[in-house]
Amino acid sequence: MASHVTSRLVLFVIFFVLVGLTALTVWVAYQDLGSWNAPVAVAIATLKAMLVIVIFMEMRFxxxxxxxxxxxxxxxxxxxxxxxxxxxxxxxxxxxxxx
Amino acid sequence: MDRAEKAVDYLNADYGVRSWLLTRDHKRIAILYLLSITVMFMLGSVFAVLIRLELLTPAGDVVQADTYNKLFTMHGIVMIFFFLVPSIPAVLGNFLLPLMIGARDLAFPRLNLLSWYVYMVGAAFTLWAVITGGVDTGWTFYTPYSTTASHTNVLATAVGIFITGFSSILTGVNFIVTIHTMRAPGMTWFRLPLFVWAHYATSLIMILGTPVIAITILMLGLERAFGIGIFDPALGGDPILFQHLFWFYSHPAVYIMILPSMGVVSEIITCFARRRIFGYSFIAASSLAIAVFGFLVWGHHMFTSTQSVYAAMVFSVLSFAVAVPSAVKVFNWTATLYRGSITFEAPMLFALGFIGLFTIGGLTGLFLAALGLDVHVHDTYFVVAHFHYIMVGGALMGYLGAIHFWWPKMTGRMYPEAPARISAALVFVGFNLTFFPQFILGYLGMPRRYHAYPEEFQVLNVMSTTGASILGVGYLVPLCYLIWSLWRGRVAEANPWGAAGLEWRTNSPPPTENFAATPIVEEEAYAYPLKEPEVV
The missing domain is CATH 1.20.5 (Single alpha-helices involved in coiled-coils or other helix-helix interfaces)
Known part of the structure; x- marks a missing residue:
């Protein structure tokens, strides 16, 4: 099986994207979006989970x-x-x- | 092979405490688990003894109500999270799975050792909680009582369970990867022993369910410690959400306890009936079906809560459905016995006991899945009797059967047969005398979790406590003769039962590397009657 290595640059970029999305989650929590509060929070969480699974866990390989x-x-x-x-x-x- | 030849096996390959605490041998790790869960079983049993002593008389005269609440809570927590869940997978699964598929070890030996250490850390937290005052929420930790009202060691206990959950996950991952990648040549999926299929299904539940209970307990801890509103209505939370999350894991956890026992019974029944298993592929598939269906029925624990009637109806129907794969197994074991050359050695007695008790436990589960009847018997002794028939009558009987069946392989020694048969009889009689009266008590309306009760319930409670005493003796007897056998027992041959399976084709006890050469599998599982067995 061929081995795949994710470059350090990609890992750092994704790390900072995740930190940014976490900050976004906190900010959204203080906004009144009505019935959209939960869907928006879940959407951000889903995006973060996908990044972890696909990039950090290397599921794409x-x-x-x-x-x-x-x-x-x-x-x-x-x-x-x-x-x-x-x-x-x-x-x-x-x-x-x-x- | 004769002991006189001083064969090197996993027990004498190395000596000293260090060699055990740093071992990566799956067999030694299994022994570490065996010792640990035996201590936890004894602790849980002490709580059970005190509970039954209190219930001997109608008045609350042995312990105070608060203490009684702590006793049944700690009995449940210790027995479920620290004995039943790890019992067969972590001891017998760890020991046997690589042997059964012809591998030298599990896929991740270091992870395997880590799982034991994680278990020990979790157990230490929980023991600390017990010693420093205990916890009184019931093993279910229902909110908002556990988050706002209880003044006992909820957090320490929760942390202990949270940590132990990771041990379960590590074991599950290890088993799945091992079964997928380390089977010996010729060991196709449909030649796997049913014990392995059962552990595969169990591992799926461990991986998919355990993270949910871990996160649920974490949220409970956050609400209790920091007042974050998740489950408490006063803080904008929903207590029924806790019940959903809790039972999403805790109902499948019943199958974590019972599926490995089912695997054990398949091995024992075929061996002592000298017959091929009836309906191999159906039994294998039913293990997976139980694992999947088990995740769809959790709402039947919540029929008397504010769960909607429509959701309850769906959960009720699905709960009836999960009985089908369980029944497939029972019918197939019975069909395997038909016209078999049956002998009644101790493991077989435990296995037959399992079938009877599990059937009663399973069928009374259907009573509880019925919406109308459940409202009547909810939170009564009927429920207590039902789940003990599954968890003790089923899972624990299977565990004892497994310990007796594979004890010669694990230790290289035979135990005396007569006391073992007496023990099986004591456990069966004691168990039924303990828990069958509780079905009647529950039907008559005696609620669970009270330390005092009306006088008209005393006769049945005395029967129950008498049965518990017999059951206790039934558990103590094996402890004595199994320990005795380590020094005085007859030396075991490689295959003392004449059983099929790769684990019987290596020495007793096995060498560290399991097999001198990688075995090649050329026939189906349970190919009885056996050809002359060879030692690999």
Missing amino acids: GQPLTWFAGASGVLFLLLLIGMTMADAMSRGWLGVPGK
Whole structure:
């Protein structure tokens, strides 16, 4: 298997991008974006996670099985968020207090 | 090979404490885990003894209510996070997985040793929390009680569990990479022993689920320490969110405990029935199905919370679905026994006990998955009985069966058979006497987690405490004869049971490198009746 090396320059650039995105997260937390508060925060977090996975974890050089492993993590995260949100969003449907 | 020839094995290859504490041999690390989790099991058992003593009489006369709260909490935390979760994977999985696939070690030996140290650090934190006053939240740490009301050592315990979680993740990663990359020539996926399939599925849950509980506990700690509003409604949080996150891991964690036992039972049943396993591929696939379905059912722990009825209905249906792969295994084990040449050595007795007790535990789980019935028995002793049938009747019976089955391989010594059979009988009888009355208590309405109860429940509670005493003896007896066997036991042959599998084709105990030459696999798993076994 060929070995891949990510240059130090790329690693530093990505590091500072991540720091910048963290600062952006903090700034956004103090802005009132209404119903967009959570989606914007999650979008920034997703971008940061992608940079870590693709660059720092070198997933872009990974074999299909490595991608499959990474994708399964994302799938289970979506499962956790999706089914929890399904509960939260359907709580008032029955019209019974507490249910 | 005879001991008189002074064969070099993993036990005598090196001497001294240093050689053990810095070992990278998966077999020695398994022994380190064995010693550690045995101590934790004894600690958890002490808490159980005190709980059962308190419940002998209706009045709260042995300990105060506060102390009782701490006892059941620490019993749960120690037994689940520090005994049951690491029990079979970290001891038997560590020892056997490379042997079963014909490898010399796990893929990451240093990571393996690190996992034990991480476990020990986590255990130390938790023990410190216990010694300095304990914790009273229940092992579930439900918020907002755990974040705002409890004045006990919640943070130290949480840190201990958080740290120990990484041990689980490291073990899971190691197993998956080892199974993918280090199988001997000819060891195709569908020639893998079912023990290996079970550990593969378990490892998937460890990797996918454990980070969630770690982060959940971290958030709990942040809210408790710094007042960050995540779960506390007064701070804008949602306590049900905690339950979602907690059970997303903690329900699959049940399968971390039970799947390895299922793998053990597949090995033992085939060996002592002298038959090929019935439906190999279905049992292998059902392990993966349990791992996946296990992640879809967590909401059935929350039927009486403010979870929406619609979500509850979905979780209820999915919970019924997870019974299917479990039933596939039970039916296939039963079919394997049909027309087998069955013998009843101690490991087989534990395995048969597992099938019966797990079946009762599984079927009563369906009661709890039913929305209407669950509301009636929620937080009663019915639930306590149900999960003990799974975790003790299932997981612990499997662990004891495994220890007995592979003890000759691990130590090179045979234990005396008669007391081992008596122990299996004591555990089975004691277990049922302890926990079956609790189904009735729960159905009659006795709530869990109270140190006093109405007088009409006393007879069933006395039965339960009597059973716990028998169960305790059933656990102590093996401790005695297994330790005795280390010095006085008959020297074990390479394959004392006449079992199939690569681990039986090397010496007992195995050499450090496992096999003198890399074995080549030319037949399916469980190719009974065996040809004359050769030692590699």
